[in-house]
Amino acid sequence: MAGLKIHGLAKSYRDVRVLENIDLDIASGEFFTLLGPSGCGKTTLLRTIAGFQHQDRGEIIVNGERIDHKPAHKRDIGMVFQDYAVFPHLTVAENVAFGLKARSLPKAEIESRVAESLAMVRLDGYQNRLPAEMSGGQQQRIGLARAMAIRPTLLLMDEPLSNLDAKLRIELREDIRDIQRRLGITTIYVTHDQEEALAVSDRICVMNKGNVEQIGTPFEIYRKPQRRFAAAFVGTMNFLPGRMQGGQLTVGSHSVPFPHGVGTGSVEVAIRPENVLLTGASADGEAIALRGEVRKVTFLGREAHYTLSTEAGEIVAQVADPDRDFIEMEGRPVEVRLPLQKVVLFQSNGDVLSAGRP
Amino acid sequence: MMRRRFRYDLWTFVLIAAWVILLILLIWPLSSILRASLLDNETGAFSFVHYFQIFTTRVYQRAIGNTLIAGFGGMAGALVLGVTLAFVTTRFHIYGRALIQTLAVVALVSPPFIGAYAWIVLFGASGVVRKGLASIGISIPPLYGMLGVILVFAFKFFPHVFLITSGALSAINRSVEEAAESLGVSPARRLFTVTFPLILPAISASALLTFVLSIADFGTPRIIGRDFNVLATEAFNLYGGEVGGNPGMASALSIVLIILSMIIVFGQRWVLRKNVYHSNLIKKPERQHVGGVKSVGLHVLAYAIVLIGALPAIIVVLFSFRRTSGPVFQPGLSLQSYEKVISTVSDPIWNTLLFSTVAVVAIVITGTLIGYLISRRPNIATGALDATLMIPYVVPGIVMGIAFITRFNDPPLALTGTGLIIIMAVFIRRLPYSARSVAAALKQVGPNLEDAAVSLGYSPGKAFMKVTVPLIVPGILAGALMSFVTAMNELSSSLVLYVGSTITMPVRIYLSVMDGEYGTASALSTILLVMTVVAVYAAFHLSGRKESALL
Ligand SMILES: Nc1ncnc2c1ncn2[C@@H]1O[C@H](COP(=O)(O)OP(=O)(O)OP(=O)(O)O)[C@@H](O)[C@H]1O
C-alpha cells in the first residue's frame, strides 16, 4: 500500500487562488479526512491529486515517487465524484465492472468483485438497471462501488454519502471504514459532516480558503484545536473575550492565575458546551467563575442546552441527563464555572495560546 | 505562477492534423478567390476596383440587401417551423413520430433545383394548387419574388433546425425544468426562461446554419426570385461566363458574401460566449400525453409542417411516373422515365454512392475528433481552429469548386477531373456540420464522466471511446446523417468539378432540368430520394438504437 506526501501545492483558476500552499503527509493505509466549508478547495485538491488538473506548483508523491507527471489513468487513484459521474449508458453492473475491465482481470474475478462491491453498497439485485432508473442516493452508491471495486492504491472520496438518509449514511460509513481497513487502501475522504469526520477518520485535516488550518486525530481536532477556525468549525465552541496580563487571565470581572499563558494582550477564551459547569457542580482545580442568567433551555432528550448570558458574553452549556428542576431554570440567575483545564486561548491572529494545562 | 506544461497526447496530434487539412483543403484554395478579387481583369494589376464597383453599382447594392432579407427571412421561417416541430414531437405524445421524421428527412433531401421547380408547378403563375384554389374563389398571388423565396427557404431548411434542436430538447435534464415549475413559473414562461436558454446552443447553431444555407442558395432565387437578385445568383452568373464572365467581380461578390456570413458566425459566437451547461443526461424529459382538442391541434400542426416541407419531393415522385414526350408531360402513367434513366445514365448513381460514402466516413471520423478538441480542450489553437472551420460553412459551393479547380490543376496536386477532388470538396464543405454537432452534443455530457473513466484506469483516448462516444452517438449520428444527405445531394461544387466520368446524380438532374427533360429529372430525383432515405434508415438500423436515430 501507499503513503502520500504533498509539498507546497498551489492551484489557481485563472487569477483566483483556490489552493494556497498545501502540505500533507498521509501514512499508508490511513483514513484521512478533509473537512472544511463549502468552496474551500476540497474538490480541487482531490482533482489535482487524481491528475484531472495540473497544479501550478508543488509536488505530489506516492510511495516515495513523484506522480505529478504521470497521466491520470496511470496513477491508479480511484475517485468517488461529488456529482456521482455515473455512466448513464451502462447498467449498474457494467458501471462497476468498468474499471475492472481496464485491468483485464479474468471474467470470474470481475463478476465476483462486482457482486461483492454491489453488496457492500446494498445494491445487490439492481445489476441490470440503468442509472436513469435509480434514485440520487442509489446513483451515488454506484459511484462508490465502482471506485472501491478496483482496489486502487489511493482512494479519493468526494462527499460520497451526502445524498443518503441518516441511517444508511451511518451504516455505509462503517462499511466503508471496515473495507478500507481490511484492504488497507489509503483513503482521502471529503465531508461536510463533522460527526462523520470524527467517527471514521484516523486523522482530519481542517481546511479553510485553500489553506490547511489543522491536521490531527479526531481527538486532537476536537479537544486540542490549534487554530480558532478549527475550533469554531468542528463541534460547538463558546468564545468569550478575555485579557492576559502578567500571568493573570481576566474574563468579565474575574481574574485567575494562568501561569502557562505568556505575553500580554487580549485573547479569546474558548470552551466546549459540555465543559461548562453550572451551579452546584464541582470542578477539579481552578476555574473561571462568571455570574449569569439562564436565557433559554433546549431539551434534547439525553442532554439539554442552556443558553446563558453572562457578564462576559453569551455562552452555551450542555448538561447530560438533565433533571426535572434543571429544565425549569429559565430566567434564574446562575453561577457558571469554566474549568481552566478545559479552556483554550486563542490570540487575535487565530493561533492557539495555550491548549489547557498539562 | 509556473507555466503549465504542454503535454503531448492524442489530441495534440489531432490538432496538428486538423490544421494541415484546413490549410491544404481550405485556406490554400480560397486564397485564389481572394487573389482574383483583388486583380484587375484587364491589366492583372492589384486593385480594389471590384469592391469599389460593388459599393457604387445599384444592382449589387440591391443584391446585398436582398441577400440579407433572404438570409434572415429564411432563417426566421425555418426556426419557427423547426423549433415548433421539435418541441411538439419531443414533449408530447404524437402518433406516427417515425413518419414525421421520415417526412422531415424527405423535406431535407428534397432534391436540389428540382425542388424549386416543383414549387413552381404547384404555386407558380399557372400552378396546379393556385388554379385549383382560384376555381373555388380563393386567389393567392403566384409564388414569385421575395416572399416566395423566403417561404421556400423556410420549408426547405426547417428540417435542419428540427433535427438539431430536437436532439438538444430531449437531452435536457428534467430536474431543471421541474425546478422552474416548482418555483412557480408557468409552463409558457418556463419555455422561454429555462428551456430555450438551455438549448440556445442548438437553436443558435441551427439559426446560423439556415442563414448561411439561405444566402448561399442560388437555385431557389434563380427560379422563384425573378427580379429578386441576390449575391449568390449574381456571382453565379458572372462565373458562369455566358456573357464572357467577370471572374474578378464574381470573386469579389463571393468574398463579400463570405464576410457577411462570417459576421453572423461571430454574432452567434458572441451570443454563446458564456454558454457552458452540463447535465448528466440522467433524467430525460418525458413525453406528455394530452387529449382532446389540444392533441388534435398538435397533430395537425406537426403533420402540416412536415407535409408542406415534403411537398416538392412528393410532387417530383408523382411526376416521375407520368408519361412524357420529350420535355412535355402527357396524360397517363408510365415507367418510361425510369427506363431511360436505367438505360442511359446509371453511372451517376454509382458515382454518387461512392463519393458520398467515402466523404462521409472521412467526415465522421475527422469531425468527431475535431468536435471534441474544440469543446474539451479550449485554448488559442483550438479556438482558431473552430473559427476557421466556420469558413467552409459559409463559402458557397460554386466558389469552393472554382477555388479547387484553380489550385488543384497542376502537379503535385493535379486532381481536376478525378473523383477525389469532388470528394475533397464535399469533405471540407460538410466537415463543420459533423464537428459542430459533436461539439454541441458534448456540451450536454459532463466532463466528470470522462474523468471517472480515467480514474478507473482508462487512457484519455480509451475513456473517450468508451464513455464519451457512446453518449454522443446521437450527435455523431445526426451529424453523419446530415453530412451524408448533403453529400449525396451536393450540387454546386460538383457542378464546377465534374467531368463526364465523374458526373453525380444532382449534376445529372440539374442538366436534365436545364435541357427541359423534366421526366428524366423527376425519375433521377426519385431514385436519389429513395437512396437517401434508405441510407438514413440503414444507418439508424445499424446503430441498433430502438429510439429513432434522428431524435
Ligand atoms: N472550473 C472552475 N473555474 C473557476 N473557479 C472554480 C472552478 N472550480 C471551482 N472553482 C472555485 O474554486 C473554489 C474551490 O472549489 P471546490 O470545488 O474545490 O470547493 P469544495 O471545497 O469542494 O466545495 P464544496 O464543499 O461545496 O464541494 C470555489 O471558490 C469555486 O468557486
Ligand SMILES: [Mg+2]
Ligand atoms: Mg466539492
